Amino acid sequence: MNILILGSGGREHAFAWKLKQSPKCGQLYIGPGNAGTAMIGKNVPLDPNSFPEIGDFVVSNNIDLVVVGPEVPLALGIRDYFKQRDDLRQIPLVGPDQKGAMLESSKDFAKQFMVKYGIPTAAYATFDQSQLDQGLDYLKQQTTPIVLKADGLAAGKGVVICESLEEAERVLKEMLQESKFGKASAKVVVEEFLTGIEISVFILTDGTNYKILPSAKDYKRIGEHDTGPNTGGMGAVSPVSFANKEFMNIVEDTIIKPTIEGLKSEQIDYKGFIFLGLINVNGQPIVIEYNARMGDPETQVVFPRISSDLVDLLFGCTQGTLDQVELTIDAKCACTVVMVSDGYPEDYQKGFGISGLDKATENLVFHAGTSSQDGSILTNGGRVLAITASGNDLSAALNSAYSTVGQIDWEGVYYRKDIGQDLLTMTNKTLENSAEK
Ligand code: AMP
Ligand code: GLY
Numbered sequence: 001m002n003i004l005i006l007g008s009g010g011r012e013h014a015f016a017w018k019l020k021q022s023p024k025c026g027q028l029y030i031g032p033g034n035a036g037t038a039m040i041g042k043n044v045p046l047d048p049n050s051f052p053e054i055g056d057f058v059v060s061n062n063i064d065l066v067v068v069g070p071e072v073p074l075a076l077g078i079r080d081y082f083k084q085r086d087d088l089r090q091i092p093l094v095g096p097d098q099k100g101a102m103l104e105s106s107k108d109f110a111k112q113f114m115v116k117y118g119i120p121t122a123a124y125a126t127f128d129q130s131q132l133d134q135g136l137d138y139l140k141q142q143t144t145p146i147v148l149k150a151d152g153l154a155a156g157k158g159v160v161i162c163e164s165l166e167e168a169e170r171v172l173k174e175m176l177q178e179s180k181f182g183k184a185s186a187k188v189v190v191e192e193f194l195t196g197i198e199i200s201v202f203i204l205t206d207g208t209n210y211k212i213l214p215s216a217k218d219y220k221r222i223g224e225h226d227t228g229p230n231t232g233g234m235g236a237v238s239p240v241s242f243a244n245k246e247f248m249n250i251v252e253d254t255i256i257k258p259t260i261e262g263l264k265s266e267q268i269d270y271k272g273f274i275f276l277g278l279i280n281v282n283g284q285p286i287v288i289e290y291n292a293r294m295g296d297p298e299t300q301v302v303f304p305r306i307s308s309d310l311v312d313l314l315f316g317c318t319q320g321t322l323d324q325v326e327l328t329i330d331a332k333c334a335c336t337v338v339m340v341s342d343g344y345p346e347d348y349q350k351g352f353g354i355s356g357l358d359k360a361t362e363n364l365v366f367h368a369g370t371s372s373q374d375g376s377i378l379t380n381g382g383r384v385l386a387i388t389a390s391g392n393d394l395s396a397a398l399n400s401a402y403s404t405v406g407q408i409d410w411e412g413v414y415y416r417k418d419i420g421q422d423l424l425t426m427t428n429k430t431l432e433n434s435a436e437k
Contacts, residue, residue: 034375065094065315146193237419
């Protein structure tokens, strides 16, 4: 089976790594990919948002399966585009249609969906540009902190947690009046603040059947002990110790099943991943966000724990036969540490030579933002590498990952040294507690 993966990050490198292990994987293309994916398959200069070019490539290269990594092509309707073209209609594609992708691309749509289908989520109200005064009145009735969310896609930056009413008023005005996040903040969701530990739960669905993949916890802030600005993710671990069987049963009954039923009732063509961003409030899982794709860097710990053939799972997802495919999860713990450029998530420089990659052979080195030049690997993004290790427990996995991280270097490299530490101190019985044995 010839496969095309769209995207260029660590997530797409992890997809390529896992798909290539399948005896069913024929030619593997990554558009546009990075220096890491080029070691596994063939990088092709495709823009994931340029559908006509992608379509032509798929036809002329006999692609049998298209896997969409990032959210933007989904939000722009890549599945709908494939359905409209006679020569692409039959090509299996992993990713929901445009309406399904709205679970991620419109926070207001996601909130309405959750309320309609009785899925637990924080109390909220939505305001558009003509409703600033009502929005300001609503803020006065809330207790702080108050969460403000730009409705649209804002590259992970559209959520502001306001500690005071004054800050919330200022940010609401900036978002609605001054288009702080461009069109994405033409509408703003004002949400109740929830206290608890976050967990990411991943589902693969064909629209009717679903598989619950390993869950993960990611570390979003740039600084140790969760300080400083949000990033795309500085590390992740899987499994998550508090996600025991009892918790996961509640997630399945109160969130996953009603979500799948809701998608069916709305006649959404959802064949792909659902990423549930949950918060555990005293044992009750509550949805903070939906994403219509896998997480990055969560994929870099989720896929190494899946023993089953990913080609079978993804193909089954596109054919509506996921119930006939087996999912086996490895009991080992996995962690990933993301190595970033100095300055990230603000301005940073690119083009530094990365040393030590030849020595780092014990663990998985997923490339996120790299390029190659004359045989050298150079930094080419804010997030540069994600180093994944496995172990019998979380601390073994962490020790192993950090030993590899220590072998790799470039000018201005930065990484968090405390990935997974909060879970280690909460309990060191990760495996005993996990539902994913
Ligand atoms: P999102 O982009 O929706 O994932 O939000 C980014 C981050 O903001 C989340 O990972 C949480 O840490 C935080 N957050 C979002 N909504 C809430 C909420 N209602 N209560 C507390 N924290 C939240
Ligand atoms: N790691 C969070 C995300 O992929 O959105």
